[in-house]
Amino acid sequence: xxxxxxxxxxxxxxxxxVIMLMVPAQRKNEVRAIALxxxxxxxxxxxxxxxxYLRGNMIGYQFIEHYNWLPALGISLYFxxxxxxxxxVLLTGIVxxxxxxxxxxxxxxxxxxxxxxxxxxxxxxxxxxxxxxxGVFVSLDLFMLFFFYEIAVFPMYLLIAIWGWAQxxxxxxxxxxxxxxxxxxxxxxxxxxxxxxxxxxxxxxxFDMLQMEKAGFSPIFQYIWFLPVFLGFAVLGGIxxxxxxxxxxxxxxxxxxxxxxxxxxxxLGAFAALRVGIMLLPEGAKQWSWLIMLFAGVAVVYxxxxxxxxxxxxxxxxxxxxxxMGLVMLGLSTLNHDGLLGAGVQMFSHGVMTALFFxxxxxxxxxxxxxxxPELGGMSKAxxxxxxxxxxxxxxxxxxxxxxxxxxEFPIFMGVWRVQWLVAVIASISIIxxxxxxxxxxxxxxxxxxxxxxxxxxxxxxxxxxVAIGTLCFFMILIGIIPSxxxxxxxTGVKYILNILYPGGI
Amino acid sequence: MFTPELFASIxxxxxxxxxxxxxxxxxxxxxEERRRNVGWLTAVGLFLSIIISLIFGQPSQxxxxxxxxxxxxxxxxxxxxxxxxxxxxxxxxxxxxxxxGRRGESYLLLLASLLGMNLxxxxxxxxxxxxxxxxxxxxxxxxxxxxxxxxxSTEAGFKYFLFGxxxxxxxVYGFSLIFGFAGTTNIYQLAEMFSxxxxxxxxxxxxxxLVMVGFAFKVTVVPFHFWAPDVYQGSPTxxxxxxxxxxxxxGFAVMVRFFFVAFPFKDAPDYIHTWAWTLAxxxxxTMTVGNLLALPQTNIKRLLAYSSIAHAGYTLIGVVAFxxxxxxxxxxxxxxxxxxxxxxxxxxMAFSRVTxxxxxxxxxxxxRRNPLLALMMLSAFLSLxxxxxxxxxxxxxxxxxxxxxxxxxxxxxxxxxxxxxxxxYYLNAMKYVYLYRMPDQDEENHPIPLTRxxxxxxxxxxxxxxxxxxxxxxxxxxxxxGAVNLF
Numbered sequence: 007x008x009x010x011x012x013x014x015x016x017x018x019x020x021x022x023x024v025i026m027l028m029v030p031a032q033r034k035n036e037v038r039a040i041a042l043x044x045x046x047x048x049x050x051x052x053x054x055x056x057x058x059y060l061r062g063n064m065i066g067y068q069f070i071e072h073y074n075w076l077p078a079l080g081i082s083l084y085f086x087x088x089x090x091x092x093x094x095v096l097l098t099g100i101v102x103x104x105x106x107x108x109x110x111x112x113x114x115x116x117x118x119x120x121x122x123x124x125x126x127x128x129x130x131x132x133x134x135x136x137x138x139x140x141g142v143f144v145s146l147d148l149f150m151l152f153f154f155y156e157i158a159v160f161p162m163y164l165l166i167a168i169w170g171w172a173q174x175x176x177x178x179x180x181x182x183x184x185x186x187x188x189x190x191x192x193x194x195x196x197x198x199x200x201x202x203x204x205x206x207x208x209x210x211x212x213f214d215m216l217q218m219e220k221a222g223f224s225p226i227f228q229y230i231w232f233l234p235v236f237l238g239f240a241v242l243g244g245i246x247x248x249x250x251x252x253x254x255x256x257x258x259x260x261x262x263x264x265x266x267x268x269x270x271x272x273x274l275g276a277f278a279a280l281r282v283g284i285m286l287l288p289e290g291a292k293q294w295s296w297l298i299m300l301f302a303g304v305a306v307v308y309x310x311x312x313x314x315x316x317x318x319x320x321x322x323x324x325x326x327x328x329x330x331m332g333l334v335m336l337g338l339s340t341l342n343h344d345g346l347l348g349a350g351v352q353m354f355s356h357g358v359m360t361a362l363f364f365x366x367x368x369x370x371x372x373x374x375x376x377x378x379x380p381e382l383g384g385m386s387k388a389x390x391x392x393x394x395x396x397x398x399x400x401x402x403x404x405x406x407x408x409x410x411x412x413x414x415e416f417p418i419f420m421g422v423w424r425v426q427w428l429v430a431v432i433a434s435i436s437i438i439x440x441x442x443x444x445x446x447x448x449x450x451x452x453x454x455x456x457x458x459x460x461x462x463x464x465x466x467x468x469x470x471x472x473v474a475i476g477t478l479c480f481f482m483i484l485i486g487i488i489p490s491x492x493x494x495x496x497x498t499g500v501k502y503i504l505n506i507l508y509p510g511g512i
Numbered sequence: 513m514f515t516p517e518l519f520a521s522i523x524x525x526x527x528x529x530x531x532x533x534x535x536x537x538x539x540x541x542x543x544e545e546r547r548r549n550v551g552w553l554t555a556v557g558l559f560l561s562i563i564i565s566l567i568f569g570q571p572s573q574x575x576x577x578x579x580x581x582x583x584x585x586x587x588x589x590x591x592x593x594x595x596x597x598x599x600x601x602x603x604x605x606x607x608x609x610x611x612x613g614r615r616g617e618s619y620l621l622l623l624a625s626l627l628g629m630n631l632x633x634x635x636x637x638x639x640x641x642x643x644x645x646x647x648x649x650x651x652x653x654x655x656x657x658x659x660x661x662x663x664x665s666t667e668a669g670f671k672y673f674l675f676g677x678x679x680x681x682x683x684v685y686g687f688s689l690i691f692g693f694a695g696t697t698n699i700y701q702l703a704e705m706f707s708x709x710x711x712x713x714x715x716x717x718x719x720x721x722l723v724m725v726g727f728a729f730k731v732t733v734v735p736f737h738f739w740a741p742d743v744y745q746g747s748p749t750x751x752x753x754x755x756x757x758x759x760x761x762x763g764f765a766v767m768v769r770f771f772f773v774a775f776p777f778k779d780a781p782d783y784i785h786t787w788a789w790t791l792a793x794x795x796x797x798t799m800t801v802g803n804l805l806a807l808p809q810t811n812i813k814r815l816l817a818y819s820s821i822a823h824a825g826y827t828l829i830g831v832v833a834f835x836x837x838x839x840x841x842x843x844x845x846x847x848x849x850x851x852x853x854x855x856x857x858x859x860x861m862a863f864s865r866v867t868x869x870x871x872x873x874x875x876x877x878x879x880r881r882n883p884l885l886a887l888m889m890l891s892a893f894l895s896l897x898x899x900x901x902x903x904x905x906x907x908x909x910x911x912x913x914x915x916x917x918x919x920x921x922x923x924x925x926x927x928x929x930x931x932x933x934x935x936x937y938y939l940n941a942m943k944y945v946y947l948y949r950m951p952d953q954d955e956e957n958h959p960i961p962l963t964r965x966x967x968x969x970x971x972x973x974x975x976x977x978x979x980x981x982x983x984x985x986x987x988x989x990x991x992x993x994g995a996v997n998l999f
Contacts, residue, residue: 027887076984076988078988127879156899176943184936188932191931198916198924202917
């Protein structure tokens with residue numbers, strides 16, 4: 007019996023949430039300390055898993071844990087990570103850690119940063135969310151994956167509705183919850199159908215995904231059920247035309263929740279779509295990949311264009327997320343080595359990058375009380391460290407060599423080119439548009455002269471904020487300079503998927 | 513004649529009877545202000561009865577006892593435990609009810625009704641069935657109209673009584689037809705008569721339709737649901753909670769046993785399928801109507817009433833499936849639903865005891881007035897929505913799984929669309945609790961204190977809701993053990 011490290015990573019947040027809820031409401035700093043301590047432990051442990059996988063033999067699933075849960079229906083707690091999920095576990099650790107730092111709050115009445123109102127409940131709900139997210143990434147049991155997936159959906163409603171931006175929070179929170187809930191229950195029907203058919207085919211009724219991969223679903227079954235399952239999960243991945251909830255949700259959410267939402271939750275959708283849709287129904291994936299590619303291609307260009315015309319910083323980042331997640335979906339739709347590899351790296355890279363964007367946007371809003379790009383300016387002098395972070399994030403977003411974005415996007419376009427060169431050409435337009443809006447916003451917000459209204463009101467970011475920005479930048483640069491810390495690992499996961507897709511070799 | 517097994521088969525009922533008599537003896541000697549303690553006695557007594565029954569009264573092989581009147585099996589036993597649990601919690605919630613809490617009669621009526629429900633769950637004979645249904649119903653008519661000084665309560669009691677007697681008369685007519693054509697009243701012998709095919713299809717259908725009216729009233733299946741919102745709103749809140757959980761579960765217990773046993777699926781003639789389709793249509797209509805009518809509600813008790821109608825629709829999916837998993841899913845669903853809905857009604861009760869209000873808008877700022885109560889309400893409502901890690905999620909998945917297995921994918925899709933509607937109005941209620949504030953924003957000075965019985969009852973229920981949702985194996989295995997007995 008190994009050290010149950012994945013269970014600890016997964017269940018630590020919920021334990022911490024329960025403990026926090028028992029702390030008296032006035033003791034805000036104790037609550038924050040518990041939150042930060044938990045986040046640090048989870049970050050260290052998830053880095054441990056990552057490094058452990060990287061230094062090990064990197065084959066298949068590692069850190070396996072298996073406990074029977076409901077044997078009568080073949081449900082078990084079955085945890086394990088492969089080359090694709092291990093980076094995502096690390097990503098969740100990073101975003102959780104930085105999210106807590108950003109939400110720590112500053113008692114300075116001029117800033118009003120972070121979470122001042124009921125931090126106990128805020129951190130508790132945030133950690134329940136983290137519990138669900140970790141659970142999805144490590145679950146190898148379809149029922150438990152679904153269980154955790156739903157857990158990751160409902161705290162978002164409360165987090166956005168209670169602590170969000172007062173103008174749109176009720177609308178955005180309800181819209182987001184309904185979209186995600188519809189998506190998840192549509193896939194639930196598919197999951198149940200897969201369970202029964204797999205049981206009939208093999209005689210073993212189980213939700214174990216490694217068993218279900220060998221269930222031999224008939225092509226017609228896969229053809230029927232692939233779309234509901236894949237698209238149901240991909241709603242959370244922000245796939246066009248079901249992306250509408252996402253920018254509204256980003257804008258209304260408080261900073262840390264935006265970071266979680268764009269940084270991790272959207273990956274949850276793409277990951278579940280990959281794991282359940284493509285890996286369990288590979289023939290269906292081959293038949294429908296053209297449609298996914300079409301949707302993703304539209305998302306990439308359309309998202310970038312809409313981001314370009316936004317004047318609200320958070321809407322801009324929100325639509326750029328749609329565009330970048332479109333790249334992930336585009337990579338998945340290629341079903342070849344390069345595309346899948348790029349999609350995997352892009353999930354990590356975009357998660358870190360967009361968390362950084364939202365963190366900085368939140369810091370600016372806390373101080374300037376506006377997110378309208380034309381009303382901002384001169385931030386590079388007032389908060390140089392945040393400006394530096396935003397610029398690095400921008401370079402990643404544009405896909406500059408030397409940063410993680412390049413490592414991710416280049417293989418995606420290579421993979422797409424092999425399948426359909428025209429899509430690659432059209433999708434690459436988005437790179438130009440992205441460069442345009444990123445450079446514009448950097449110039450306007452950070453380097454234009456500061457408007458008189460804001461003069462003297464802008465205070466530099468706190469030390470905790472700087473730690474958060476520094477952490478996020480570190481990972482983006484690390485992967486950009488030394489891709490070998492992630493790419494070979496991702497490759498093992500991709501090979502596993504390719505084996506399922508093309509059992510006879512390519 | 514009087515074997516240990518016979519004793520074990522009615523052990524819970526004997527214990528309830530002893531408890532009732534104890535209350536009758538003790539209550540007159542207690543002073544008026546101490547009479548609330550009858551509630552402690554009832555609750556502790558029922559919890560003890562659960563434990564004693566678990567130790568001495570567990571069934572092994574299903575057998576018919578008492579001249580074929582009672583079937584002693586796991587299905588009935590598990591239901592009995594559920595009813596007694598619901599009864600104990602209801603007794604705790606009754607204690608601090610302003611009008612009913614200090615009256616020994618209310619607890620006695622509760623126990624009498626409980627006795628009837630326990631017998632409903634195990635009846636193997638139509639005569640026994642009818643007697644137990646009436647034993648369960650008549651005390652509830654009185655309890656619903658218990659507060660004589662309150663117009664709404666009297667109206668609720670009377671309405672419940674009228675609808676109840678009317679539907680049960682129709683049901684008895686169905687029973688009499690059964691006896692007339694089949695020549696037996698034993699459910700287990702009926703199976704042979706029906707599967708032999710001596711009885712014409714038309715007769716079978718009219719029997720099912722007539723009997724179904726009685727059952728449909730109990731479990732609030734549309735179109736026999738009209739009484740529910742008015743009765744839930746008017747009757748004392750703990751009684752409404754009991755009506756919407758234990759009483760409904762008892763209806764399902766009877767329905768599952770009657771339909772699964774008397775109309776066996778194994779070598780079923782075609783009319784079973786036709787019948788199942790009718791039932792499926794009823795399920796679809798019930799959940800859709802319940803959910804759609806819950807949307808515009810502004811009173812939380814009416815909202816819960818319509819939501820409980822919708823939940824009857826979800827549970828029916830398991831009945832429609834006509835399979836072992838279907839039966840197990842019904843039992844599991846009811847276990848989760850009893851804990852969840854009692855919690856919801858308990859919170860409504862705790863809130864209105866302090867504030868005297870039960871409109872949704874009055875819940876504004878509740879999370880600041882009592883954060884613990886708000887969290888418990890969140891658990892209850894998310895469980896009703898069907899979100900993990902609460903009981904409602906697993907229950908829904910199991911019911912839907914049974915539906916997909918039996919080939920009713922369209923019904924499951926309707927169920928799923930309905931739960932999306934549910935998300936909207938349940939979360940809408942939580943919005944008042946967490947997001948809005950009181951008009952004067954002075955929540956600090958308007959706390960909602962919980963008395964001890966409420967604290968205990970609500971915490972037990974919250975733990976139960978989470979336990980069913982996380983550690984679902986034991987509950988499911990019990991439900992499954994019951995379902996096996998039907999096949």
